[in-house]
Amino acid sequence: MLLLLLLDRNTTKGNLSFRRSFQQLQDRLEPVVVGVIYICGWSAILFVIAIFVFVFKESLPAITGIGTEIAAGEIEVEQLDLVEFTTSPRWIPESSKKPAFGILALIVGTLSVTFFSILLAVPLGLGAAVYVSEFAGNKTREILKILIELLAAIPSVVWGFIGIVIMNPLITNLSGEAVGLNILNAGIVLALMSVPIIVSVSEDALRAVPDSFREAGLAMGANRWEMIYKVLFPAAKNGLLAAVLLGIGRGIGETMAVLMCTGHSVNMPTSLFDPVRTLTATIAAELGEAVRGDLHYHTLFLIGVVLFAFAFIINLTADLVVKGVRDQSNV
Amino acid sequence: MSKPDANNPFAITANEIRGRKVERFIRFITLGMTWALILPVLFILGFLLIKAWPALSVGFIFDNPEKNMTAGGIWGPLIGTFMLIIVSLLIAAPIGILAGVYLNEFARDNWFTRFINLAVVNLAGVPSIVHGLFGLGAFVYFFQMQRSLLAASCTVAVMTLPVIITSTKEALASVPQPFRVACWNMGASKWQTIRTIVLPNSISGILTGVILQVARAAGETAPILFTGAMISSRIADSGWASMVPYGLEDRFMALSYHLYIISTQWQNVPESFKFGTAIVMIGLVIAVNSISIGFRIYLRSRKKW
Numbered sequence: 001m002l003l004l005l006l007l008d009r010n011t012t013k014g015n016l017s018f019r020r021s022f023q024q025l026q027d028r029l030e031p032v033v034v035g036v037i038y039i040c041g042w043s044a045i046l047f048v049i050a051i052f053v054f055v056f057k058e059s060l061p062a063i064t065g066i067g068t069e070i071a072a073g074e075i076e077v078e079q080l081d082l083v084e085f086t087t088s089p090r091w092i093p094e095s096s097k098k099p100a101f102g103i104l105a106l107i108v109g110t111l112s113v114t115f116f117s118i119l120l121a122v123p124l125g126l127g128a129a130v131y132v133s134e135f136a137g138n139k140t141r142e143i144l145k146i147l148i149e150l151l152a153a154i155p156s157v158v159w160g161f162i163g164i165v166i167m168n169p170l171i172t173n174l175s176g177e178a179v180g181l182n183i184l185n186a187g188i189v190l191a192l193m194s195v196p197i198i199v200s201v202s203e204d205a206l207r208a209v210p211d212s213f214r215e216a217g218l219a220m221g222a223n224r225w226e227m228i229y230k231v232l233f234p235a236a237k238n239g240l241l242a243a244v245l246l247g248i249g250r251g252i253g254e255t256m257a258v259l260m261c262t263g264h265s266v267n268m269p270t271s272l273f274d275p276v277r278t279l280t281a282t283i284a285a286e287l288g289e290a291v292r293g294d295l296h297y298h299t300l301f302l303i304g305v306v307l308f309a310f311a312f313i314i315n316l317t318a319d320l321v322v323k324g325v326r327d328q329s330n331v
Numbered sequence: 332m333s334k335p336d337a338n339n340p341f342a343i344t345a346n347e348i349r350g351r352k353v354e355r356f357i358r359f360i361t362l363g364m365t366w367a368l369i370l371p372v373l374f375i376l377g378f379l380l381i382k383a384w385p386a387l388s389v390g391f392i393f394d395n396p397e398k399n400m401t402a403g404g405i406w407g408p409l410i411g412t413f414m415l416i417i418v419s420l421l422i423a424a425p426i427g428i429l430a431g432v433y434l435n436e437f438a439r440d441n442w443f444t445r446f447i448n449l450a451v452v453n454l455a456g457v458p459s460i461v462h463g464l465f466g467l468g469a470f471v472y473f474f475q476m477q478r479s480l481l482a483a484s485c486t487v488a489v490m491t492l493p494v495i496i497t498s499t500k501e502a503l504a505s506v507p508q509p510f511r512v513a514c515w516n517m518g519a520s521k522w523q524t525i526r527t528i529v530l531p532n533s534i535s536g537i538l539t540g541v542i543l544q545v546a547r548a549a550g551e552t553a554p555i556l557f558t559g560a561m562i563s564s565r566i567a568d569s570g571w572a573s574m575v576p577y578g579l580e581d582r583f584m585a586l587s588y589h590l591y592i593i594s595t596q597w598q599n600v601p602e603s604f605k606f607g608t609a610i611v612m613i614g615l616v617i618a619v620n621s622i623s624i625g626f627r628i629y630l631r632s633r634k635k636w
Contacts, residue, residue: 030522041433044450054468127364135358153620155550157587223350225357253458255553280460304464315456
């Protein structure tokens with residue numbers, strides 16, 4: 001398509017009859033082009049459905065059972081116990097005697113890391129958003145926004161690397177623990193990763209509040225802080241909530257950083273210094289070794305379905321919450 | 332709390348003084364929070380750069396990894412990342428831009444359009460490892476691409492599609508409606524209007540989105556883990572074969588995967604190599620992002636309406 005555009009540019013310098021015939025060709029192709037545009041427009045729906053279908057399809061044998069012929073006429077059926085899957089904290093997929101596929105510990109690991117990171121990221125992100133949108137001058141605002149965008153640009157594998165080479169020695173030195181790869185480490189790294197999205201979404205929400213609200217608040221004799229706290233926050237609360245939700249979504253879906261920073265041991269955590277393992281990290285670490293077609297392989301895809309469902313619910317909620325803002329502001 | 336001065340109704344009351352103190356305090360606190368986010372990162376970047384310094388040289392970038400990655404450089408992974416970016420861009424950019432055109436120019440304001448927008452949001456929110464699973468199930472096995480550059484590029488393309496769609500949509504929406512109306516009044520059809528008026532006027536905004544896609548594609552690891560990245564492959568040291576070492580159906584090395592491997596799975600890799608690889612990645616991504624930021628500033632300065 002860009003090529004067509006370029007050609008169009010160049011032909012303006014070329015001879016006229018060629019240019020005209022080229023234009024005619026393009027006009028005749030219009031229905032085709034419009035058709036292609038429609039298909040591309042609908043592609044997002046197609047891809048979301050395709051992601052669910054393909055991941056679910058690969059996970060299905062774990063639920064329905066996998067038959068393996070151990071001897072002539074003798075078929076052993078392996079099947080995932082869904083009750084065990086959701087309620088057992090034991091995850092021992094490669095045990096030759098009795099493998100166990102419980103993801104409870106993994107879910108708790110994911111949630112504890114995400115919760116701790118949100119605990120750090122939300123106050124800091126909100127504070128930064130308030131400063132950038134309410135206190136900073138135009139120049140400062142631009143510079144701070146660019147710096148925060150750069151924060152978002154650092155790849156997750158580099159964040160994982162930072163967790164290993166910087167946070168790890170820092171934590172072992174300060175706390176005296178033997179290994180510094182734990183909830184604390186991953187939570188701090190994840191907080192720094194999810195802060196940019198929290199700042200940018202909540203800054204948008206604050207800036208979307210009309211200036212007349214601010215002026216009315218200040219005219220009533222409120223100081224800046226009272227105005228922010230009592231006028232802006234209530235007016236922008238849906239946008240702020242969406243920011244928090246998107247931060248949570250980021251935390252649950254993050255893979256490489258938590259794979260490298262959490263210590264990677266299946267564990268029901270009791271303190272911040274316990275190593276854990278997350279859903280995403282389990283898939284990333286084990287899918288390479290799982291044999292295609294066995295129970296372990298299909299179960300990892302089932303974890304993918306669980307993650308997809310988590311992300312879907314969070315994004316849907318965030319979208320509905322933001323839509324609430326739009327409806328309000330239309331009134 | 333003192334009463335207002337009877338002689339001067341405009342005198343500052345104690346309440347107002349307290350209010351200003353609170354205001355200054357909050358301003359200071361939020362500024363501190365902002366810097367609490369930025370300073371550690373600047374410190375981290377400085378630390379990485381110092382640690383990486385011994386390894387950084389022209390040879391580090393242009394040599395291939397040698398002797399079990401304990402010597403040489405990062406040329407193989409670097410060029411693999413470049414090829415991944417280019418192929419995924421070739422797939423994602425046309426689809427994403429046209430989808431943005433559809434959403435802004437053709438879609439009516441109804442439930443179906445809302446549904447598409449919701450799908451875009453959800454596509455952006457799908458965890459990267461689930462994209463990896465999708466790539467493995469769909470491209471590697473179902474479409475039988477095997478683990479290859481093509482399969483990995485398709486996976487990354489699907490993942491970065493929402494970035495392109497959203498920014499294209501925004502860029503098109505910033506072209507004022509009278510431009511289009513004027514064009515239609517000249518007798519131009521919808522596609523003619525888009526091709527000659529809307530796209531040329533929003534091309535910088537669209538490119539910004541495409542560049543952001545590039546940055547994201549360069550850094551991702553999880554989607555390529557199972558769809559084509561490999562730990563090490565022999566590639567030529569010079570000539571054409573070293574410039575384009577991987578075919579579409581070959582497995583490839585990538586910078587992000589390389590960093591993951593040498594920092595967690597591999598023994599005896601000199602420390603400066605790990606830091607060097609991390610710094611090159613950060614440098615690459617920051618450079619790409621700076622281009623996009625530059626584009627945005629240029630775009631704003633040039634806007635005539």
